[in-house]
Amino acid sequence: MSNLFDHLNKGIPDLHPYEPGRSIDEVVAEYKPEKVVKLASNENPLGPSPEAVKALKSHNDDLHLYPDGDSKKLKALIANHELLNPENIIIGNGSNEVLELAARAFLNKDSSALMSKHAFAVYKIVTQSSGSKIIEVPTNNWKHALNEFPRYLEDSTRVCFIANPNNPTGTYNTHQEFMSLMNSIPASVLVILDLAYFEYVTEKDYIKINELLDKYNNLLITKTFSKIQGLASLRIGYGLASKDLIGVLNKIRQPFNSNAIAQNAACLAILDHEHINKSIELNSQQRSYLMTRLIEMGLECIPSHGNFISFKGDFQADELFINLMKEGVIVRPIALYDMPEFIRVTVGTKEENDYFLLKLGQLL
Numbered sequence: 001m002s003n004l005f006d007h008l009n010k011g012i013p014d015l016h017p018y019e020p021g022r023s024i025d026e027v028v029a030e031y032k033p034e035k036v037v038k039l040a041s042n043e044n045p046l047g048p049s050p051e052a053v054k055a056l057k058s059h060n061d062d063l064h065l066y067p068d069g070d071s072k073k074l075k076a077l078i079a080n081h082e083l084l085n086p087e088n089i090i091i092g093n094g095s096n097e098v099l100e101l102a103a104r105a106f107l108n109k110d111s112s113a114l115m116s117k118h119a120f121a122v123y124k125i126v127t128q129s130s131g132s133k134i135i136e137v138p139t140n141n142w143k144h145a146l147n148e149f150p151r152y153l154e155d156s157t158r159v160c161f162i163a164n165p166n167n168p169t170g171t172y173n174t175h176q177e178f179m180s181l182m183n184s185i186p187a188s189v190l191v192i193l194d195l196a197y198f199e200y201v202t203e204k205d206y207i208k209i210n211e212l213l214d215k216y217n218n219l220l221i222t223k224t225f226s227k228i229q230g231l232a233s234l235r236i237g238y239g240l241a242s243k244d245l246i247g248v249l250n251k252i253r254q255p256f257n258s259n260a261i262a263q264n265a266a267c268l269a270i271l272d273h274e275h276i277n278k279s280i281e282l283n284s285q286q287r288s289y290l291m292t293r294l295i296e297m298g299l300e301c302i303p304s305h306g307n308f309i310s311f312k313g314d315f316q317a318d319e320l321f322i323n324l325m326k327e328g329v330i331v332r333p334i335a336l337y338d339m340p341e342f343i344r345v346t347v348g349t350k351e352e353n354d355y356f357l358l359k360l361g362q363l364l
């Protein structure tokens with residue numbers, strides 16, 4: 001007799017679930033450190049825009065009403081911010097939901113999806129859970145080797161995932177590198193360009209979103225309010241693409257996938273340029289400070305363009321992770337990304353980074 005679990009989509013039995021960073025509450029309960037600094041999930045150490053926080057506090061008289069299922073106000077503000085039309089935008093419950101919608105629309109047991117080795121974990125999860133095959137392209141010095149991608153395409157390939165910058169490597173690809181890929185990949189393959197850490201990149205040769213969207217109909221760009229906007233707990237992100245592609249994704253999304261509180265906070269956050277600029281500046285300064293100090297400690301860092309740094313050294317990453325937690329510092333081991341010798345640390349405030357460096361120095 002066949003078993004319930006014999007009928008799971010191909011890929012699900014071998015799927016490794018996403019492992020989130022340890023929470024402050026969990027670490028306090030388990031290790032009782034005197035102080036906790038969480039540098040585990042690439043969150044904004046300054047938190048959200050103070051204007052967005054005010055909106056959250058006043059949101060108490062209409063919780064019985066469904067949210068705007070079409071997120072009209074937020075889409076209008078994003079359209080203004082991105083110099084696009086609302087019809088080119090889809091709102092997701094985090095940008096992860098947009099990745100999942102795209103996988104649901106294009107991937108199945110007869111297809112394959114292309115992605116870089118050491119790329120963001122959710123690409124594998126959404127691909128495998130749709131029964132689709134994963135094709136991984138080796139990295140070049142930890143960077144997505146976009147020039148190699150076309151060589152790995154198969155007839156069955158329907159989606160290509162690219163994180164720019166990538167988490168957990170922090171490497172980025174230039175606009176030119178990305179354009180070359182777009183020009184050499186068939187228009188029948190959907191390319192998903194995940195720009196979760198877009199604002200942290202300061203290089204002049206980085207991605208120019210509008211030029212790409214004007215030119216390619218097989219492109220879906222994803223962005224999030226979880227990183228620079230500091231709204232990770234509200235789960236809100238968005239996708240940018242042609243009107244037709246957005247129309248397809250809208251057909252399969254849940255009617256009220258983003259809640260009213262998140263929409264409202266995101267509307268205020270996107271207008272708070274002062275907070276965004278302050279967050280970018282803090283990250284730039286503290287990223288180079290952390291990197292310099294880690295190198296001085298004899299550690300090998302992958303140069304990062306995000307709000308995190310992955311490093312390795314003369315330590316066992318899984319042991320160091322636990323020992324740091326006992327001292328109240330939460331970082332992230334990244335064995336799941338096939339990088340078992342590495343630890344990833346999020347760039348925090350100067351005070352948080354110093355606390356991490358102090359405890360790390362004592363443990364090495």
Ligand SMILES: Cc1ncc(COP(=O)(O)O)c(C=O)c1O
Nearest residue numbers: 094095096120167196224226237
């Ligand atoms: C590269 C990348 N893309 C997407 C996400 C998901 O972000 P969201 O919170 O919008 O679902 C993350 C989260 O860490 C990420 O690192």
